[in-house]
Each structure stands twice: as structure tokens, then as C-alpha cells.
Amino acid sequence: MYSEKVIEHFRNPRNVGVIEDADGVGEVGNPVCGDMMTFYVKVKDGIITDIKFKTFGCGAAIAVSSMISELVKGKNVDEALSISSKAVVEALGGLPSNKIHCSNLGAVALARAINDYKRRNGLPYENIPEPEDVEEG
Amino acid sequence: MNSIYLDHSATTPLDGEVLKKMMPYFSEIFANASSMHSQGQKAAEAIEEARLQVAGLINASPSEIIFTSGGTESDNLAIRGLFLRLCPEKNEIITSAIEHHAVLHTVQDLEKHYGAKAIYLPVDGKGRVNPADVEKAITSKTSLVSIMMANNEVGTIEPIEEIARICKLRGVAFHTDAVQAIGKIPVDVKALGVDLLSMSAHKFYGPKGVGALYVKKGIRLNPVMTGGSHERSLRSGTYNTPGIVGMGWATKIAKDKLSWHMEYTAMLRDALQKRIFDEIPDVFVNGDEENRLPQLLNISIKFAEGESMLMFLDMDGNIQASSGSACTSKSLAASHVLNAMCIPHEFINGSIRFSFGKDNTMDHVDKVMAIFPQIVKKLREMSAIGPDKPAR
Structure with a gap:
């Protein structure tokens, strides 16, 4: 049911862990299935220099977290914010339709972490709402 | 394998x-x-x-x-x-x-x-x-x-x-x-x-x-x-x-084999249950240990998610089991059974069911326990929830 890429990230997730002195922390609980995801970012001169995550969830949730962490590391925060959940799914070689919501979850956790960084640094920020319900893909 | x-x-x-x-x-x-x-x-x-x-x-x-x-x-x-x-x-x-x-x-x-x-x-x-x-x-x-x-x-x-x-x-x-x-x-x-x-x-x-x-x-x-x-x-x-x-x-x-089947599968089930309790902390049995099918064990592994456990068991050990986790169901609904038993949501998602049959052996129990504790440890280290960080 999962692509090779998903399995590969699930087996060897990148950037698992906590950043104790993070510049931004974003947390999300999935209203649909109860998964939990937390992202920690370290930002220097607007660039995400380090990112770590912790996830309680299925294979897709773990693979999504891992892929997002890999996609945004080294990117400018605004560039990172513009990465859509669809792009994450594509990078993973697709997800089963009932797992698409896991990618929304990841996008929300990341956006919350980056906006937390902005808020802490007096930059204009947004409060990111709860993820949307399952989006049939 | x-x-x-x-x-x-x-x-x-x-x-x-x-x-x-x-x-x-x-x-x-x-x-x-x-x-x-x-x-x-x-x-x-x-x-x-x-x-x-x-x-x-x-x-x-x-x-x-x-x-x-x-x-x-x-x-x-x-x-x-x-x-x-x-x-x-x-x-x-x-x-x-x-x-x-x-x-x-x-x-x-x-x-x-x-x-x-x-x-x-x-x-x-x-x-x-x-x-x-x-x-x-x-x-x-x-x-x-x-x-x-x-x-x-x-x-x-x-x-x-x-x-x-x-x-x-x-x-x-x-x-x-x-x-x-x-x-x-x-x-x-x-x-x-x-x-x-x-x-x-x-x-x-x-x-x-x-x-x-x-x-x-x-x-x-x-x-x-x-x-x-x-x-x-x-x-x-x-x-x-x-x-x-x-x-x-x-x-x-x-009919001919009923007593043997009951005794044999219960022996394997009980052995697995005991070893999980001995080797993995923070687990509890779902169900009624006094009135329970002899071949079935449903156990919640706190702070480890069911689908992920199943995937690792399958990929690393070619071991097939089942879970009541929302993630494993097509509808993304957590088990209605565990829900009716008032098991907290995050522990429903951490439930795993092992059900034995006539062809299983004690070697199978050993093979599960050769990898299961490490799988749980790995998933717990990755988990966003834990004893000091409860689910929302």
C-alpha cells in the first residue's frame, strides 16, 4: 500500500529528535485519527539551519515528517512555508488516499513551528488553524 | 524468512x-x-x-x-x-x-x-x-x-x-x-x-x-x-x-481437536503475554483475562502507534498481527470495541492483537520477542507523546 520512498523514510526517518534550544516549536494533533506531531526549528538569518521532529502515528505520518524535515532544511523560512502538502506527497511517491491527511498534518506542524519562530522574533506571524479534514486524493 | x-x-x-x-x-x-x-x-x-x-x-x-x-x-x-x-x-x-x-x-x-x-x-x-x-x-x-x-x-x-x-x-x-x-x-x-x-x-x-x-x-x-x-x-x-x-x-x-487447540494456543498466548510484560514497560491487556478466548492477546503498548508496530513486525520479522489503531482502518476510526471499553484514544492507537493458531510454535513467540522490544523502543523514541507528554 505504501510507495518504496514512504517505506524508506519510515524505516530510516531523518531528523528525529528534539532541539532543546529551538527557535520555534510547532505541535499538531490530528482530529481525524489522533496522530501527534511536533516540529522543532533552529533559524539563523531567516534560514532553517536545523530541524527535528517527533511523531506518534502511522507509517505515513512518520514518512511525511521525515520528508518535510529533509525538504525544508537549509531553506529560507518563507520558502519553507510555501511548500505544499501536495508537494510532500509527490516527493514521497504518493500516499494512499486515506493517508493524505497525514501530509496536511505535517504541513500544519511545520507552519506552526515557523510562525512560532516569527512570533518570538517580533515578525508578522499567523496562527495556523487545525488541519483540514481528510482530503480525498 | x-x-x-x-x-x-x-x-x-x-x-x-x-x-x-x-x-x-x-x-x-x-x-x-x-x-x-x-x-x-x-x-x-x-x-x-x-x-x-x-x-x-x-x-x-x-x-x-x-x-x-x-x-x-x-x-x-x-x-x-x-x-x-x-x-x-x-x-x-x-x-x-x-x-x-x-x-x-x-x-x-x-x-x-x-x-x-x-x-x-x-x-x-x-x-x-x-x-x-x-x-x-x-x-x-x-x-x-x-x-x-x-x-x-x-x-x-x-x-x-x-x-x-x-x-x-x-x-x-x-x-x-x-x-x-x-x-x-x-x-x-x-x-x-x-x-x-x-x-x-x-x-x-x-x-x-x-x-x-x-x-x-x-x-x-x-x-x-x-x-x-x-x-x-x-x-x-x-x-x-x-x-x-x-x-x-x-x-x-x-470438534476432535478442541481441547488440544484450547490448551496449546493458550500456552503460546500466555507465554507471549508474560514476555511482553517482562520485557516492555508501560503495557496493559485489553479484555477480560478471566473470560477470554484462549488464543487471543490484545495488548496496548503505550506511546507506540499500532500501524507502525505492525509494519516493523511485518518488514523485519515477517510477522503478521493486527491493531485497533485508527491508522490501520480504512475509515480512520479507532476501534469501536476499545472505545466502548473506555480505553483512552492514544492507547487504542497503541493496541496490537496477536491471535494464535494450531501451526504456531514457541519458536514464533521467541522470534516476536527477538524484535518487538526494539521496535517499541524505536517508536517511543520517535513519539510525540510519552509519560511526561500526554496526548492532547
Whole structure:
């Protein structure tokens, strides 16, 4: 049911862990299935220099977290914010339709972490709402 | 790496002996069992022999056995068949919150389209229905009571005899879904006093696509499948002769081996449970350890998610199990059974079910425990929730 890429990230997730002195922390609980995801970012001169995550969830949730962490590391925060959940799914070689919501979850956790960084640094920020319900893909 | 199959509550492998008995009915003896000619009669004789075998396992009369396509159809025939016969005068149905979807969705359909009023009885923390709740729920409008014999997810065995006695006293028909119980624990329809009982062959080393409904003499049902008046007009459709023959032999073997099967699988299950408790912290058993199917273990591993555990067991050890986690269900709904038992959501998502069968060995328990503690450790290290960080 999962692509090779998903399995590969699930087996060897990148950037698992906590950043104790993070510049931004974003947390999300999935209203649909109860998964939990937390992202920690370290930002220097607007660039995400380090990112770590912790996830309680299925294979897709773990693979999504891992892929997002890999996609945004080294990117400018605004560039990172513009990465859509669809792009994450594509990078993973697709997800089963009932797992698409896991990618929304990841996008929300990341956006919350980056906006937390902005808020802490007096930059204009947004409060990111709860993820949307399952989006049939 | 050979498969270590620990998902026998989902389905069992077909017994080799059973397959042998089925084979001629795919080829040489192919005639329609309803045909008058000699070839048809050979098939009909085989079906009647199977009916005797199935009746023998549950202490019924052969004439009380109706062959169906499986557990789901048996549940549908029992519930719809009784309800449609008795409604609208009697339009209330009493069932429980932990029934299989074959029962729950059937009752819900009757509510939606046929004016049924259903009561879904709660269960306690171990998954047991309180017979006193059944007693209180029965009214003059009750058409039937349907409570499963043993639960498929947690293995809790329900107080069927007591519920049957109450139903009899109140003059209400009682159906039990015994799909998980048959072949696993002794089932005697006369001693239990049930009116209708569903069974499915593939849960006890028989073929898929065949089952039976026990209909006690005197209980009248409306048919669900209409057509050529097979099975006393209760279930039309050309006989699945090989399947029925297979079910017959599977019940025969199940009867002969029942005590051994109970003892052997319980020994393996208990060994796995003990080792998980010894080697993995923060776990608890779901279900009723005093009234539980012998071959089933449902355990919640706190702060590790079910689908991820299943994937690692499968990929790293070729071990197959099951989980009540929301992530493992197509609908993304966490187990309704564990939910009814008031297990917190995050621990439902951390539930895992191991169900043993005749071909499992102690070596399989060792192989699970060779990798399972590390899998749990890895997932817990990755987890966004933990003892110091509860779910939201």
C-alpha cells in the first residue's frame, strides 16, 4: 500500500529528535485519527539551519515528517512555508488516499513551528488553524 | 524468512485434510446438488453429511443448520430475517456496542430504512455486557436480542447462557454471533439456550465463503436471499458444494481437536503475554483475562502507534498481527470495541492483537520477542507523546 520512498523514510526517518534550544516549536494533533506531531526549528538569518521532529502515528505520518524535515532544511523560512502538502506527497511517491491527511498534518506542524519562530522574533506571524479534514486524493 | 502468522482471528489457513476432502467437489462431483439425477444426488448427499458434521459440533439437529456464504450473511439472515418477520409490531432491537460490523451495520440499516429502534448496550472496562442491562432493555416491542459470544478484537467471552435465559423468560428470540468462538471454545446450543447462532468456516481452518446459521426448531425467519427455495426457502442460491463439504470437515476436526487447540494456543498466548510484560514497560491487556478466548492477546503498548508496530513486525520479522489503531482502518476510526471499553484514544492507537493458531510454535513467540522490544523502543523514541507528554 505504501510507495518504496514512504517505506524508506519510515524505516530510516531523518531528523528525529528534539532541539532543546529551538527557535520555534510547532505541535499538531490530528482530529481525524489522533496522530501527534511536533516540529522543532533552529533559524539563523531567516534560514532553517536545523530541524527535528517527533511523531506518534502511522507509517505515513512518520514518512511525511521525515520528508518535510529533509525538504525544508537549509531553506529560507518563507520558502519553507510555501511548500505544499501536495508537494510532500509527490516527493514521497504518493500516499494512499486515506493517508493524505497525514501530509496536511505535517504541513500544519511545520507552519506552526515557523510562525512560532516569527512570533518570538517580533515578525508578522499567523496562527495556523487545525488541519483540514481528510482530503480525498 | 518464513511467515510467522499471528492473525488467526482475521482468518485461518485451510487445513490440508479439509482441502483434500473438498477437491473432488470442484471437478468430478460438480453437479448441482438440487438436480434430481444421480450426479446431483451425490453432491446433495455430501451436503447432508456436512450438515450432520456442523450440527454435531454445536449439539444441534441437522435440520437446524442453514448454510450461508459466511458469518456476515448469517448475521444478516438472523437479524433481518427476524426483524422483518416481526416488524412493525415489534420494532426494537437490543444489541451491544462491541458487536462486529456485520451486526452493527445491519442493525443501523434497519434503523435507517425499516423503522427499527435499536439499543446498543454498553460494556464494562473488560468488554463484558451486563445481563441485567439486557433484562432492563427488553420491552413488549423487542423483536430480538443479538449479543456476540466472543469479541473478535479483545476476545472477551460474553455471558451468553445468562442472557439466553433472560430472553427465554421474556419470550424474546436471542441471536449470538459465534464466529470467533466456534473451534476456539466449546459451544453447545442446547446448553446455552440460544435461538440463532452465526458461524463462519474460515475462522477454524475451513474455506472462505461459507458459513452457517443455526436456527432453533420453531424459530421463524423471513429470507434475505430469495430465489430457488434452497435451505427450506431461507437461503436461496445454488449450493457451494466444495465449500460446504470443507466446512463440514473443518467442524469435524475442530470438534476432535478442541481441547488440544484450547490448551496449546493458550500456552503460546500466555507465554507471549508474560514476555511482553517482562520485557516492555508501560503495557496493559485489553479484555477480560478471566473470560477470554484462549488464543487471543490484545495488548496496548503505550506511546507506540499500532500501524507502525505492525509494519516493523511485518518488514523485519515477517510477522503478521493486527491493531485497533485508527491508522490501520480504512475509515480512520479507532476501534469501536476499545472505545466502548473506555480505553483512552492514544492507547487504542497503541493496541496490537496477536491471535494464535494450531501451526504456531514457541519458536514464533521467541522470534516476536527477538524484535518487538526494539521496535517499541524505536517508536517511543520517535513519539510525540510519552509519560511526561500526554496526548492532547
